[in-house]
Amino acid sequence: MRLFRDLPPEVRALTGVAFMVALGFGLVAPALPLFATQFGVSKAAAGAVVSAFALMRLLMAPFVGRLVNAFGERVLLATGIGVVAVSSALAGLSQSYWQLLVLRGVGGIGSIMFSVSAASLLVRVTPSHLRGRAQGVWAGAFLVGLVCGPAVGTVASFSLRLPFFLYAGTLVVAGSLGLGALRHSELAARQSVRSTPLALSVALRNRAYLAALAAAFAGDFVLVGARSALLPLYVRDDLHRSAGWAYAAFLIVSLVSGALLLPTGKVADTVGRRPVIVVGLVVGALAFVLLPTLPAIAGLLTATVLIGVAAASDAVAPGAVMGDVVAGTGGTVVAVFQMAGDLGLVLGPVVTGWVADAAGYPPAFVVCAVVCALPVFAVLASPETLQRARPAAAVTVEDAARDATT
Secondary structure, three states, X not given: OHHHOOOOHHHHHHHHHHHHHHHHHHHHOOHHHHHHXXXXXXXXXXXXXXXXXXXXXXXXXXXXXXXXXXXXXXXXXXXXXXXXHHHHHHHOOOOOHHHHHHHHHHHHHHHHHHHHHHHXXXXXXXXXXXXXXXXXHHHHHHHHHHHHHHHHHHHHHOOXXXXXXXXXXXXXXXXXXXXXXXXXXXXXXXXXXXXXXXXXXXXXXXXXXXXXXXXHHHHHHHHHHXXXXXHHHHHXXXXXXXXXXXXXXXXXXXXXXXXXXXXXXXXXHHOOHXXXXXXXHHHHHHHHHHXXXXXXXXXXXXXXXXXXXXXXXXXXXXXXXXXXXXXXXXXXXXXXXXXXXXXXHHHHHHHHHHHHHHHOHHHHHHHHHHHHHOHXXXXXXXXXXXXXXXXOOOOOHHHXXXXXXX
């Protein structure tokens, strides 16, 4: 298949897993804040349900990095998906806000196990000159799933509980696929002889890695966290539209991102990582400026298209920079990169929800624009050495250590 040409077979397996995970997430994400408000809580409290998932990811990430090194990606990946599946099914049975909050937090533990395992395997098997493309294919699988999820998610018009059960089902399929497709992977079998992971202290002295952390934080704060928590409520409260419009907005974001992921990955591999990150952050900030400024439906449609553009850039380029820095190894440096995004996911829904409660949606969207724009300065100040993918085999740990001093 042309899409996977020259890419390792593990990438093909990971894309299948990613699709099934995202299909379920696309089902449940727009329904989650609406379901939470059925318990009579505020917008900030509804946002906290989104944040609880990310908070547990954030707290568990340092431990998961070590678990990946100890037990291997394949087993940890399937175990994590199983935890999310069980917690999602139980969340659909929640009888109170606090039950929903706790169960979504438990799901976050499984989610970080899955995502760190998958990201570690992806950067380890892919040479640097294909890393942007591999990130694009992998993220593309997520977004195709997110496209299909909202389409199936119209079941929320019948019951806001049903998406949680369907999410659990897609995760069971994803876990089975991960265990089966990666069972004969030579890389999974050679877990004990992998190269030594890059030390976190070395990575944190690398300005390119720090810029990638900043971009990941902003992207997840705004393009994932705040969007997921605020957009459905904004559509209902200010635009006075049904939940179907919220699903349509999520669908547009996914369609635009999905169409741009592979071209964006190619640009990141040829022109450079840094321009892709900068364009994505600037476009994302513009989207949240226009959302409350333009007339109702026009603002929603314009903003969602621009968010889709920004999300494609955010899904590809920061992760490619991280892969360049870790030099094809996984573990703690990958986990910290995940933590940066998860911190954004924790703060985004709660901070913007609090602002929306206190001052309305337009000021909350201004906060989103500012957070999205701020990392541009750090990205522009990052070193030249990792702007482009190196058109050879993956760089060595010694190369990354030398880059840290530039």
